[in-house]
Amino acid sequence: MTASSKDLFEILAREHAPMLMVYLRSVIRDASMVDDLFQETMLTAWRIIDTFDRTRPFGPWLRGIAGKLVLAHYRKDARRFVQCDEVILGQIDYRLESLQQLSGDTLDEKLDHLKECLANLPATYRTAVELRYKEELKGQSLADRLELTLENTKKRLQRARQRLLECIERKIGPVSSV
């Protein structure tokens, strides 16, 4: 690989690293495995960068590599994953590409829209989400803070995430599934 192609790889990799991390984090439970597969994906991408068609978007190509690695590792040790199969990975990849339609140069700028959605959630849902993600409470600890049963806590989070999904979809505009 020449210096210029390495520079190109670095630029593209830096731009798409946050979405790759989200892609991996979506299906992998184990944080250390997320890091491992992130680096494994980047190394693999670097090794085969010559096969990348520069007329096509880099993100889906990179996530395609990651998807193959994820499935290979999932077959070996499913315990470290949340839920995973080809359809699920394909849908996550598709949604991430749809997120590109949101305004903002970086993923974090695009996620300002999610923050707006979160701010507009009813307080009960917003509190549950903030405790779950900001304070990283889970299970009975979270249920105790919310003064709910464990089952109702899960339902509240589920509904909160559903509302956020719908809110983001409204901001992106109508899209169809893969």
Next chain:
Amino acid sequence: MAESMNPDDEIRSTDAAARASDSIDSDDSSQPVDSSLSADDRRMIADHLLMNALLIRTLSPPPAGDQALLNDVLYQLDRPVSSRKQLATKVVSAGRRWLISSLSIAAGLAAVVSLWFVTEANTPSALAAVEQARIEARRPIDRHYQIKLDLPAIKSLDADLYLRGDDRLALHLAGPLDVSAWLGINGDEAWFVPRIGPAIVTKDVDRMQERLEDLASMPIPMLNITRVLDTIERDYELTLASDHSAQEFVDGQVLQHVRAVKRSGFRPLLPERIEFWSQPDSGVIVRMTLVWTELVDKLAVRRVEFLLADQKTQETDLYEHSGHHAPEFPVLRLDGIPAGKK
């Protein structure tokens, strides 16, 4: 992102969403995707998994982790081809890569923003000191650290930690009640040699941890430290201390002293404070401390201190389980045994 649906579909998709949420919000091991689920249900699950990851990104600590991990990769790409091949080989298996990560962290070396270091190389900073220490620890040099663990249950436990670069480790634990054991990693496998009973060997660190808790009834400081330092950049505020005390001088040199304080509200299992002292010219970590202010049941460690003892060259078999037991000593390889069997 939900699609329009008829009432029957709605019931099914609600089940799918509940299934996704159950996976997201519980710590249980994952269940395989139900083969009877329709493609639409799977997409519904995918949407919830993605939203979970986006919320982590949005509401958890600053998302600098991916750039630091990428810096690690780019750093490797700048190495000679032989080193790159070596690294590529190492990352073939996530389990092995995990071991490699744990090693550099067990040495007290953290992932940081090396880009910052490159652009601000002439300005002393905590990030630069961490990056320098991280690079130094990767060099294949034997280093021996004496470790002291303060544990509420048994007061204290001493250990000797030997490290060679980022893929060899041997830890000798010696405590009260005749507790003594060797724990190590040889670049490919983790191993444990108790005083009595078979040596245990596996590529799966999680399984090793389970076995150690059963057999040794002792904490595994290496693994806890791994988790702490793996996130030092993301979860901690770093400062380079300027109030040098006497202990910060070694051989006439003022050591670099980095203080890391956990950002509030995150990661209850991580220590509140991490500090390390490193040689400014080489980046070698001379001393490191981890302090927990709130004890968590499963953790049960109050403070861990690392002190550099020496940098003498060690025999390679120090990092192999066979170097710590007789040839006829029984060896149990866990990788061929189904999970859950002891």
